[in-house]
Amino acid sequence: MADAATFVFDFDSTLVRIETLEALADLALAGCPDAASIRTQIGRLTDQAMAGELDFGEALRRRLALLPLTREHVATLAARILDEGTPSVRRNLAFFRDNPGRIVIVSGGFREIIAPVAERLGVSPDRVLCNDLTYDASGRVTGVDGTNPLSRAGGKAEAIRGLNLTGPIVMIGDGWTDAEVKLAGAADRFYAFTEVVRREPVVAAADAEVASMDELLHAEGLTGRWSYPRSRMKILLLENVHPAAVERLEDAGYTVDTVKGALDEDELIARIRGVHVLGVRSKTQVSARVLDAADRLMAVAAFCIGTNQIDLAAAADRGVAVFNAPYSNTRSVVELAVGVMIALMRDVTDKSAAMHRGEWNKSATGSRELRGKTLGIVGYGAIGSQLSVLAESLGMRVVFHDLTERLALGNARRLPSLDVLLAESDVVSLHVDGRVENTAIIGAAQLARMKEGALLLNLSRGHIVDVGALSQALGSGRIGGAAVDVFPEEPATNADPFDSPLRGLKNVILTPHIGGSTEEAQEAIGEFAADRLLAYLNRGDTTFCVNLPNVQLAEVSGAHRILHIHRNQPGVLADLNRALAAAGLNILGQHLKTDERTGYVITDVDRDYDPQALDGLKTVAGTLRFRLLY
Numbered sequence: 001m002a003d004a005a006t007f008v009f010d011f012d013s014t015l016v017r018i019e020t021l022e023a024l025a026d027l028a029l030a031g032c033p034d035a036a037s038i039r040t041q042i043g044r045l046t047d048q049a050m051a052g053e054l055d056f057g058e059a060l061r062r063r064l065a066l067l068p069l070t071r072e073h074v075a076t077l078a079a080r081i082l083d084e085g086t087p088s089v090r091r092n093l094a095f096f097r098d099n100p101g102r103i104v105i106v107s108g109g110f111r112e113i114i115a116p117v118a119e120r121l122g123v124s125p126d127r128v129l130c131n132d133l134t135y136d137a138s139g140r141v142t143g144v145d146g147t148n149p150l151s152r153a154g155g156k157a158e159a160i161r162g163l164n165l166t167g168p169i170v171m172i173g174d175g176w177t178d179a180e181v182k183l184a185g186a187a188d189r190f191y192a193f194t195e196v197v198r199r200e201p202v203v204a205a206a207d208a209e210v211a212s213m214d215e216l217l218h219a220e221g222l223t224g225r226w227s228y229p230r231s232r233m234k235i236l237l238l239e240n241v242h243p244a245a246v247e248r249l250e251d252a253g254y255t256v257d258t259v260k261g262a263l264d265e266d267e268l269i270a271r272i273r274g275v276h277v278l279g280v281r282s283k284t285q286v287s288a289r290v291l292d293a294a295d296r297l298m299a300v301a302a303f304c305i306g307t308n309q310i311d312l313a314a315a316a317d318r319g320v321a322v323f324n325a326p327y328s329n330t331r332s333v334v335e336l337a338v339g340v341m342i343a344l345m346r347d348v349t350d351k352s353a354a355m356h357r358g359e360w361n362k363s364a365t366g367s368r369e370l371r372g373k374t375l376g377i378v379g380y381g382a383i384g385s386q387l388s389v390l391a392e393s394l395g396m397r398v399v400f401h402d403l404t405e406r407l408a409l410g411n412a413r414r415l416p417s418l419d420v421l422l423a424e425s426d427v428v429s430l431h432v433d434g435r436v437e438n439t440a441i442i443g444a445a446q447l448a449r450m451k452e453g454a455l456l457l458n459l460s461r462g463h464i465v466d467v468g469a470l471s472q473a474l475g476s477g478r479i480g481g482a483a484v485d486v487f488p489e490e491p492a493t494n495a496d497p498f499d500s501p502l503r504g505l506k507n508v509i510l511t512p513h514i515g516g517s518t519e520e521a522q523e524a525i526g527e528f529a530a531d532r533l534l535a536y537l538n539r540g541d542t543t544f545c546v547n548l549p550n551v552q553l554a555e556v557s558g559a560h561r562i563l564h565i566h567r568n569q570p571g572v573l574a575d576l577n578r579a580l581a582a583a584g585l586n587i588l589g590q591h592l593k594t595d596e597r598t599g600y601v602i603t604d605v606d607r608d609y610d611p612q613a614l615d616g617l618k619t620v621a622g623t624l625r626f627r628l629l630y
């Protein structure tokens with residue numbers, strides 16, 4: 001049988017996320033007046049050596065000579081080096097522990113610093129090839145042992161050859177001295193490790209680049225901490241999603257690309273190939289055509305409440321989960337609704353505009369209090385019911401109409417129909433969802449049923465109101481004022497122009513779809529939606545998913561998890577379990593949840609199985625998507 005490969009790891013910026021010598025310089029130069037200039041010289045020498053521009057041994061000697069380094073400094077760094085482990089190395093400790101005979105550490109760094117890390121990784125001391133510092137009687141570092149090949153240029157290749165390893169040798173590192181190992185013929189493959197630092201010449205000289213241990217193990221066909229390297233999973237976030245989301249997703253190891261504005265259908269089709277997760281807000285249409293062009297897509301997140309811009313059924317039919325943030329901007333919309341109601345009642349915006357033109361018009365005519373007026377809320381969901389509470393606390397009477405049964409809060413009264421509500425209300429506020437059937441539910445006929453001079457608010461979706469009819473009713477004075485935040489056609493970016501028949505009308509407040517656009521709401525949405533995505537990607541949890549059955553799941557532990565999304569048709573679970581049994585998989589736990597369209601089966605199995613056995617599961621009739629997680 002062929003010998004298994006030996007993995008030879010560099011230390012600085014590979015197994016740990018620091019450059020040892022720079023960390024030692026920080027300690028040795030603390031309080032030194034020339035510290036900044038010496039640090040700069042040391043950093044420059046390190047970069048030159050790592051990029052292959054300066055002989056390594058020469059750079060090491062020059063750097064040590066610049067430093068008042070002592071045994072205590074070395075001991076201080078050694079004491080905290082375990083905290084400096086590279087994140088992907090820390091999460092793959094099991095790989096090191098399971099393969100003690102296949103790991104070597106080779107470094108121009110120093111034994112005292114490397115030894116604690118080698119011990120944690122289970123690498124035996126004879127497989128740790130590194131420099132030995134020399135000290136004078138007072139404990140000051142004088143240099144390194146010059147007989148050690150690692151103190152010289154090309155020393156890594158020589159040291160590795162000295163081990164007389166059999167089988168393929170795989171070199172992993174971030175620096176030029178690591179690339180040299182392959183160039184000198186002492187390694188069969190060289191991976192440029194770029195999780196901590198990415199050096200172009202090193203990447204260019206490598207057989208492949210790996211941005212984490214997970215990518216390395218994946219490239220070598222080995223089992224790592226995760227079933228798939230997260231850095232290879234591409235997340236594309238459009239429409240200026242809050243940085244909190246980007247940070248959360250990147251911290252979890254995923255690769256995130258962002259685009260400031262929305263993309264139109266063709267632009268999105270051109271960008272969607274290779275994307276695993278798409279994030280949008282309200283402007284990007286995720287149509288069936290887009291979903292057809294998506295070859296890797298697993299999930300879509302609406303970083304907002306509304307999901308009418310996403311073809312939810314088409315996504316479910318392709319096994320693509322869709323999430324939103326149903327409550328994160330609710331309060332912001334409600335506060336804006338209260339604000340514009342008061343502003344309309346008092347004609348604030350027209351009076352303010354007149355003042356800016358230099359006109360003083362102190363008059364109470366047509367200005368009214370909210371207190372005692374009737375607010376009619378159409379759509380008594382999260383926003384409508386929250387508005388109900390705030391409006392009552394301002395002294396308004398609240399009536400509402402909803403298609404489904406809703407708990408009336410406080411003294412709010414449910415009305416049997418939209419028409420009754422329109423006839424009773426001084427202010428009508430629309431908070432229905434954006435389903436297609438709600439198109440133009442407020443048109444000329446409904447406006448005619450409203451009280452003379454009543455106010456209309458639309459902070460829900462643009463297509464709900466026939467804006468042509470509203471403009472006529474406002475122009476004729478039939479409707480006393482309106483606040484509109486959402487429009488049938490909205491510009492894709494801030495640079496695009498806006499037009500509407502509502503422009504220029506008296507006592508009409510137009511806002512650019514900012515009901516949910518507060519700093520608090522955007523941050524909360526970013527965090528919530530990112531967490532939902534991570535729960536789905538990392539453990540298959542579909543809580544709050546709007547188009548697949550919701551299943552709440554704990555982290556996978558001591559098992560492998562098989563996620564199977566299928567068309568809801570008879571016999572799928574039986575077929576799936578037959579396939580699992582045929583493959584000899586031992587089931588540790590299983591959940592099934594279905595809705596009228598789709599089924600979701602989660603099966604945790606013993607880790608001990610032949611991976612090829614899983615192929616049979618993908619062929620179960622009705623399968624839409626199959627995923628393995630660990």
Ligand SMILES: NC(=O)c1ccc[n+]([C@@H]2O[C@H](COP(=O)([O-])OP(=O)(O)OC[C@H]3O[C@@H](n4cnc5c(N)ncnc54)[C@H](O)[C@@H]3O)[C@@H](O)[C@H]2O)c1
Pocket residue numbers: 305306307326329330333378379380381382383384401402403404406431432433434438441459460461485486513514515516517
């Ligand atoms: N302007 C903004 O920036 C902004 C921000 C957030 C949400 N929104 C929009 O606000 C709306 C409400 O959001 P939500 O979180 O309260 O949604 P929700 O789903 O909690 O509530 C919607 C309610 O409307 C009801 N409904 C639907 N159609 C109806 C109809 N024709 N007649 C009566 N009731 C009907 C539903 O039964 C539901 O109770 C959505 O359209 C959402 O997209 C806008």
Ligand SMILES: O=C(O)CC[C@@H](O)C(=O)O
Pocket residue numbers: 281282283303304305306307329516517
């Ligand atoms: O931020 C947006 O683009 C939309 C906000 C709002 O309409 C929502 O649905 O939450």
